[in-house]
Amino acid sequence: MKIAVIADTHLGYPRFYEDSFTQAKYAFEDASKKADVILFLGDLYDTRVPSLQILGETISFFRSLKLPVFAIHGNHERRGKGMLNPVELLQKAGLLTHLHFSASTFEKNGEKIFIAGIGNVPDDLTQKAIEKLKQTVHPPQGIFSILLLHQSFKEFVYGEQLSSIHDLESLGYSLYLNGHTHLYKVGMDGKFLIPGSTVLTQLTKEETQPKGYILYDTNSKSSEFVEIPARKFVFEEMEFSDLPPAEISEKIKNKYEELRNQSPDAAIKLRIKGTLKQGFRAGDITFPSHHFFFIDNRLDERKMQAEIGKLREMREQKPPIRELSEKRLRERLGDRITLFDPQEFFEALIEGPEAGMQYLNTQRRDTKPAPDNNYKEAPPK
Ligand SMILES: [Mn+2]
Known part of the structure; x- marks a missing residue:
């Protein structure tokens, strides 16, 4: 099976607005011709609440795509519990399968793959997220299994406190795919891959390298970087x-x-x-x-x-102010309050005091524990 891996399209990125669309569309369309399935690694959009213009354009684009898409959300799309993020919105429209501490399978010509995903969590919670996934999702033996992530790892981003890609190995997946880092990277002898962004963002010296996506072949267990036409x-x-x-x-x-x-x-x-x-x-x-x-x-x-x-x-x-504030809130609350997740409460507060109250109310009602296995079936294509 051929798998296309695309990440960080940042649709609507103000500095290169048009490029963000033309380059992402090229990547998805090209991938549709060369692969059997598309995996997307977060930061589809540049903001948590994209404009109707941007949503409208992506909805009609995804409707025109012939391949199934499995996706996670990135840090640019992360919102609190009970608040719909724009990648989940596309799942509601039946355009893709959104994975977050959940998994799905895809089958073609008798070959089945298992796909699990974790949308972005703050960097200091990466380790906890790995532990949580270990409890909730179990990759089956004998099937090619893939984990989708959108995190910083110390092998590719400066930061002593960051998790290492080797922390993932005990999860036992055949392949790890990560977004967030905007440059093409390969780790673990090809078992850990980062396609990089499809649009210019940081304007660092390293960003002069080509933009594109990854094509992975489950038979040969090898991958290639497919360059897309992008602004030089x-x-x-x-x-x-x-x-x-x-x-x-x-x-x-x-x-x-x-x-x-x-x-x-x-x-x-x-x-x-x-x-x-x-x-x-x-x-x-x-x-x-x-x-x-x-x-x-x-x-x-x-x-x-x-x-x-x-x-x-x-x-x-220093982590961004947002993550610092979330961390501080978590630390201050400690174990005293277990009715809600401090990070999610913080997300809600960012939306405004009313959203904060609404979040607390939904938490009071929803006290049942998460199900053991949170599998989702792909929508029919
Ligand atoms: Mn990004």
């Missing part, structure tokens, strides 16, 4: 030494024009480093302005080293 990304560095702003401005303008002539439609990022001539200020430099041109200004970096160091630390080591 050019990343260049320029270094200056003791130059006045006017001269720097001129050099940047020339460089930009040279790069733009080479790739008229590319997103271009220019990182400028070095030092200004004594007595001048960086504010006097002028930059060309263009929709797809981005400047990373690191002039006089040494002077600002202390501040940049601090910023970098905040960006790389």
Whole structure:
């Protein structure tokens, strides 16, 4: 069986709005011609509550797809219990099977595969999520089994406190597929795969590599990366030494024009480093302005080293504010309250006080434990 693995399409991403649709559609359509089934690894949308415009466009697109789709939600779509996330909405419309601590099977020409999934959970709960899955979903012996995830792992993302991909091995799946990291990666000798995003987002130097999806063959147990046509990304560095702003401005303008002539439609990022001539200020430099041109200004970096160091630390080591707040709420509540999940309550509170109250009310009513096996059947295609 041939399995297409697509992730992080971020439909509606403001900076590259059109690209997010054209590149995702290409990936799904191309996958429909080459595979038997499509697995999607989260962050289909860029926001938890996409606009009707964006939902409408995706609904008609998924209706036109010929292959069944199994999907999890990503961190961009995560919402509290009782609150529908946009990937679940597509399941309600009968367009895909949404998996979250649940599993399904897919069969073609007598070959059956088992697919389990966990939508994104905050990074500090990855370990707990793995334990919870171990209790609730059991991959059957003798069938090719796949786990879909949308998490950060320390092999690919900087962070001492993150889980390792080797923490997954005891779950016993044949293949682990992960979203969230926007670059194509392979781990565990090909048993752990990340297709990366289909659209430019972070504009880091690494994002100059091609965009695409993964095609996995269950017979040969091998995979290939299928490149899709995507907006080119050019990343260049320029270094200056003791130059006045006017001269720097001129050099940047020339460089930009040279790069733009080479790739008229590319997103271009220019990182400028070095030092200004004594007595001048960086504010006097002028930059060309263009929709797809981005400047990373690191002039006089040494002077600002202390501040940049601090910023970098905040960006790389501290989890986002949202996760910090959720964690704090969990810690403060401790074991005192067991009627509801603090993270889910927090999600509800973000929606507003009324949603918070509504969440508490649904929790009071719904006190029965989760079923042992939470299997779902795929909707007929
Ligand atoms: Mn993402």
